[in-house]
Structures are given as C-alpha cells and as structure tokens.
Amino acid sequence: MAELRTYRSKRDARRTPEPVPAEGPLPEGNDDTFVIQEHHARRLHWDFRLERDGVLVSWALPKGVPDDPKVNHLAVHTEDHPLEYASFAGEIPQGEYGGGQVMIWDRGTYETEKWTEREVKIVLHGGRVSGRYVLFPTNGKNWMIHRMDPPVSPDADPMPEDVRPIVPEKRARLPQRHDEYGYEFAWGGRRLIAYGERGPARVVAADGRPAKAPRGLGEALGIHRAVLDGELTDTGGDTYMIYDLLYLDGRSLLDEPYERRRELLGDLELSGPHWQTAPWFDDGEAVREAAREQHLPGVVAKRLDAPYRPGKADWRLIPV
Structure with a gap:
C-alpha cells in the first residue's frame, strides 16, 4: 500500500519549500502522470517519478533516462513522493535532505503495460522523452532503466575518447x-x-x-x-x-x-x-x-x- 511516511520523516515543512501534505487519505488520480526533475544536490541526478496509487513512485537516475537500448542506466529506488511534487521546482536549503536546486526537466503522461515488484513497463509521452521503457531491480534499491524502442538518434556519433588538442x-x-x-x-x-x-x-x-x-x-x-x-x-x-x-x-x-x-x-x-x-x-x-x-x-x-x-x-x- 502506497504511503508517505518515509517522505514526511525526512522533511520539515518549516525548513523546505517542498510540498509536505498532512496525513490523511491519499488523493485519487489517473495513474498516468510522469515527471523528470533535474536535481543539483550533492551529486547531480535526475528524479524519475510515476504517478501510482495516489503517490509518485520515484527513482534517482545519475545519468538520466537512456536514449539508446544498448545502454542501461542505474535507477536508485527512493521513497514515494506526494502528487504535488510533480509541479515542484525550487531550491531545497543546504543541510536539508536533498539540498540543492530542483528543476522540471520533462513531464507528461504515460501508459502502464506491466507493473509488478520485478518489472515496471511503461510508455512515456513527454516533451523531451517518449517511447517504451522498462525498470527492473538488480540489487536492493538499485534498479536499471532500459529503453525498449530503437535509439532516439540512430545515426548518433559515439563520443570520442582520446582527442589530441590542436597546437597553434x-x-x-x-x-x-x-x-x-x-x-x-x-x-x-x-x-x-x-x-x-x-x-x-x-x-x-x-x-x-x-x-x-x-x-x-x-x-x-x-x-x-x-x-x-x-x-x-x-x-x-x-x-x-x-x-x-x-x-x-x-x-x-x-x-x-x-x-x-x-x-x-x-x-x-x-x-x-x-x-x-x-x-x-x-x-x-x-x-x-x-x-x-x-x-x-x-x-x-x-x-x-x-x-x-x-x-x-x-x-x-x-x-x-
């Protein structure tokens, strides 16, 4: 059962601008909203959140959402967030949990193809990210996110690994x-x-x-x-x-x-x-x-x- 006990225990509404809703019944939604937030905390990462049963089920992605099915990205499962967090952007004070700037990088709707404890398969419809993805656990809180569709840019050049600088x-x-x-x-x-x-x-x-x-x-x-x-x-x-x-x-x-x-x-x-x-x-x-x-x-x-x-x-x- 989805709940926000862990989320509330890590935040003090008097110190953070993040939404900290009071205890009570969780809201009912359509289970179709997603948001990706760029989070400049101690280490840069992207928070990937999916609306589910009145909360935003959340993962922290150190390298963001993959755009090529050949490369999976780490997705660290974190605590559920309130639905209000889907519109949150601002500065979390240093010293508070997750201190740093939060920006909305993308948001939109999604469709669920499968949702179990071992596999979350979805189709994203966002401004920057779209396509079929699957998340699956590997070890404890560590999950992976995999793009199931073809690469976003099939003709992309690989990043060079050893560039010799031009000498004037x-x-x-x-x-x-x-x-x-x-x-x-x-x-x-x-x-x-x-x-x-x-x-x-x-x-x-x-x-x-x-x-x-x-x-x-x-x-x-x-x-x-x-x-x-x-x-x-x-x-x-x-x-x-x-x-x-x-x-x-x-x-x-x-x-x-x-x-x-x-x-x-x-x-x-x-x-x-x-x-x-x-x-x-x-x-x-x-x-x-x-x-x-x-x-x-x-x-x-x-x-x-x-x-x-x-x-x-x-x-x-x-x-x-």
Whole structure:
C-alpha cells in the first residue's frame, strides 16, 4: 500500500519549500502522470517519478533516462513522493535532505503495460522523452532503466575518447586576411580536454595523462554530453577557460568550422566559479593590445571556416 511516511520523516515543512501534505487519505488520480526533475544536490541526478496509487513512485537516475537500448542506466529506488511534487521546482536549503536546486526537466503522461515488484513497463509521452521503457531491480534499491524502442538518434556519433588538442603555430604577425579569422587571448595555462557525460567530468591533459576536473563542471553541463577544449589558468583563481566544443549530444563537431563550434559553445552558457567560456573577437589588433596590457602571452588567431583537424585547423599564436 502506497504511503508517505518515509517522505514526511525526512522533511520539515518549516525548513523546505517542498510540498509536505498532512496525513490523511491519499488523493485519487489517473495513474498516468510522469515527471523528470533535474536535481543539483550533492551529486547531480535526475528524479524519475510515476504517478501510482495516489503517490509518485520515484527513482534517482545519475545519468538520466537512456536514449539508446544498448545502454542501461542505474535507477536508485527512493521513497514515494506526494502528487504535488510533480509541479515542484525550487531550491531545497543546504543541510536539508536533498539540498540543492530542483528543476522540471520533462513531464507528461504515460501508459502502464506491466507493473509488478520485478518489472515496471511503461510508455512515456513527454516533451523531451517518449517511447517504451522498462525498470527492473538488480540489487536492493538499485534498479536499471532500459529503453525498449530503437535509439532516439540512430545515426548518433559515439563520443570520442582520446582527442589530441590542436597546437597553434607561432607566427610573428597577425594574418593579412584578418576578417577570415577569429581572435582569442593566449592564456598561457595548462591545456585540458574535458569529457562530460551526465556526471562528473573526465579531464585529460595535453600529454594524455588524467587531470583533476574543475569542480562542478560536469554538473554544469547537466544532461548534455560534450567534449570541451580549454586551458586551466590562474585568472581570478584557477579557472578553466573553455574555447572550443568538439562533441555535443551525439554529434561530432570536429569537422564543423571554428565559427560554428564557437556559436554552439556560446549556446551552452558555461559560466561558473571555476570555469568560463573564453571570449573571442573579430579584431586581432585590439586583442593583442589588450593581451599586452593584461600581461598575457599573446593572441591566438583561428581561421573561421577551419575544422578541428591537425594540419587543417589553422591556429596561429602571435606573441605580444
């Protein structure tokens, strides 16, 4: 029998904005609502909730809902939540259970094909997620969620595992055809390639060795799967300055022109206490003068229509 005793025992209505309904009979619904909430708690995860017998039966998904039947995702069974939680979004205070920001990532309706203690088979109809899924227990509270339909993107590119960073060639002067290039500061930091896949980022240095990831970077990417290029600098403290995007959500960008990669990187709006999207400009002389004033090594000119490929990228380092 569904109940909310465990849910209430973990929350104090005076301290959390979450709905904490009084004890009493559970409401009756249609058992057809689902919600997925992006939860930036101690560890980023997605809360997957299905309306059933007057409550929201809930699982925590560290990597979200899978979009390919070849890959199952962990689903940790948690306490039932009240139906009112389907519309909850807000900040749970730090120190409280589940402290952190909660956002509604998707919601919609679902159909039940089978519901037993050993198998929950459903069809989702949401704005972002749709299709047939099954959840099944593996060990205690640990369940798995499996997509039963074909992949959402059958032609998706696999995420590259070992990208070698493009090294700019040193030149004495700015390009003559200045309008064919974008211009960035040369930061003089440690080159890092970051791999974000719905969780803590994996970071590799230019020599191929593992490196420490900027704290919170993977969580900032949220549901996105991305490969980033940048440098760890001491600008305002240790800051990862991100200046290229090499892969995004099933699509390799290595053959896309630099200008397009920068546009897509800007759309991610990556800005935080330990990482920033590096600026880029169309005036190389102004960037070189600013670099000189800020005691930076120089300016990097990158051809706008060039891919991220050795020998074709056309990156030029012009010292100040």
